[in-house]
Amino acid sequence: MKSKEILLFGASGQIGRNLIRKLTKSNYKITAVTRNIHRKGYLLKTQANPGYLELVELTNFNSSKIDELFKNCSICINLIGILYEKKKNQFKTIHNDLPNMLSLKANKFKLDKFIHMSSLGIEKANDSKYAVSKLEGEKNIIKNFKKSIILKPSIVYSVDDNFTTNFMTLLSRLPIMPLYYNGSTKFNPIHVSDLVDILYHMVENRNNDLILECLGPEKLSFKEIINILLRSIGKRRLLMPLPLSIAKMSAKILQLFPKPLLTMDQLLLLKYDNVKSGLYKTNYDLGFKTEKIFEKEVNKYSYNWRSGGQFAKQKNL
Numbered sequence: 001m002k003s004k005e006i007l008l009f010g011a012s013g014q015i016g017r018n019l020i021r022k023l024t025k026s027n028y029k030i031t032a033v034t035r036n037i038h039r040k041g042y043l044l045k046t047q048a049n050p051g052y053l054e055l056v057e058l059t060n061f062n063s064s065k066i067d068e069l070f071k072n073c074s075i076c077i078n079l080i081g082i083l084y085e086k087k088k089n090q091f092k093t094i095h096n097d098l099p100n101m102l103s104l105k106a107n108k109f110k111l112d113k114f115i116h117m118s119s120l121g122i123e124k125a126n127d128s129k130y131a132v133s134k135l136e137g138e139k140n141i142i143k144n145f146k147k148s149i150i151l152k153p154s155i156v157y158s159v160d161d162n163f164t165t166n167f168m169t170l171l172s173r174l175p176i177m178p179l180y181y182n183g184s185t186k187f188n189p190i191h192v193s194d195l196v197d198i199l200y201h202m203v204e205n206r207n208n209d210l211i212l213e214c215l216g217p218e219k220l221s222f223k224e225i226i227n228i229l230l231r232s233i234g235k236r237r238l239l240m241p242l243p244l245s246i247a248k249m250s251a252k253i254l255q256l257f258p259k260p261l262l263t264m265d266q267l268l269l270l271k272y273d274n275v276k277s278g279l280y281k282t283n284y285d286l287g288f289k290t291e292k293i294f295e296k297e298v299n300k301y302s303y304n305w306r307s308g309g310q311f312a313k314q315k316n317l
Contacts, residue, residue, distance in 0.1 A: 005029045006203070007069050009102070010079030012040045014160040015117065017047050018196045019077070023203065024052035031069060033058050061098060070109040075203060077115045078102055083130070083162075084255070084263045095133035096140065103144035113147045113208055115199065120152045120188070120213055121274035128269045138211070146209055149202050151195075153214035154274045157294070158192040159301040168229050168305040170261070171237055178250070179241045180262075183223030186273040190216035191292035198288050211280040216290050219275055228295045232302035 006023060010016050011032035020030055030053050034040045037057040044055060058065060070076065082094050099116055106114035118134050125131035141148045157164045171177060198214055201207075220228075223239065230237055242250070247267060255263035276282055283290065303310045 005031065005073045005075075007073035007076045008032045008079070009077070009098075010081070010117070011044055013079060014158055014192050015156060015195060015199075016079050017044065017160070018158075018192050019079075019199055020044065020047040020053060022196050022200050024048040026200070028052065028203070030054070031056055031073065033069070035059055061101065063101065066101070066105060067109075070105045070111070074112045075115065076102060076106050076111055076113075077117075077199070077203075079117045081117060081119070081134075084260055084266065085129075091129050091133035092136075095130075096137045099137040100140040100144065103141040103148060106147070107145040111145075111147065113149060113202075114141070114145050115149045115151065115202055116141055118150050118152045120154045120215075121272055121277065122152075122269075123277055123279060125269055125272045129265050130269060131272075148209065149207060150211045151198065151202070151214050152212065152280070153190050153195050154188040154216060155190070156192050156195055157189050157297070160192070164229060164298055164302075166261075167226065168233050168302060171226070171230055171235055172233055172305045174237065176238045176240050177226060178247070179223055179226075179239050180247050180267060180270050181222075181244075182241045183221055183226065183239065185222045185270050186275045187220055187222070187225065188215040188275050189218065189220060189225070189294050190214055190290055191294075191297050194290040194292055198283050201286075201288060207286075212286070213276055213280050213282045214290075215276055215282050215284065216292070216294065218294055220294060222270075225294070228298065229302070232295065232298050233305040234307065 006028050008016065008020070008030050011020060012034060020032065023030055030048065032044055032053060033056050034044070035058065037055050041055050045053065056069065078099055080094060080098060082090060085091055103114050118138055122131035122134050138150055141150060155163055159165070194216065195214055226239060248264065251262045251264045251267040254261045
């Protein structure tokens, strides 16, 4: 068996940064692949124990260069994913082609395991390019390498996320918040630290050939999530359900922005609940209980959006 070395793709996101902190404290040596070592290096280096993190810059996924990285690792973890396309066929490239190549190399170099981060609630969303690309990536991984673990979390949140923080920014500025599909879409939000604990257990234990749905302890609708965020930042806003025709029109406009707030594909995905499917095991089935409550955790960092900041008293709305 090779030494405890891990090859990590997608290290600079909120999951990757927290995972680096967790693994290097347990004496795992990590080789983190990044597209821009100068932009990401200063951030990633502060997350790891000294001497346990090596950064490698790859501007494109050159197969021969990746071969060299695989020769020295025992586990590969892929956390790379995107929520919207900046270029044509980018979903396919990131969610399908890349996992396909990495799982083939995991098989070629006889790794102990390949861990891939997918997404919850995508099985029925066959009209979403995001969901279809994620599912195709899963199928290729299963076909290519038997020692694969696919994790499927719901919304992952923390002070570093792009979900609660973006919505609290919007809610602090806009007098009206649109609700798509009446805000009825259900989620099982999971805190990043809980997800990282599950990832760590997947690295430590002998679990292989596994698809695992990663769930937080609560099932919340989109409207309930928005109301929690409003309470947390001490704001009152009008929540307005949008007819589907107007929602589609707004999505077509918003997706033109450099960082779109909503795309047509995301609107399609919102039709489907992001909760336990019953098709696979969950973290609860394996004894990994998540206990962090959404509202309690959000309150720890929502002061950034409250009038008066950190020392302002939270209003009872």
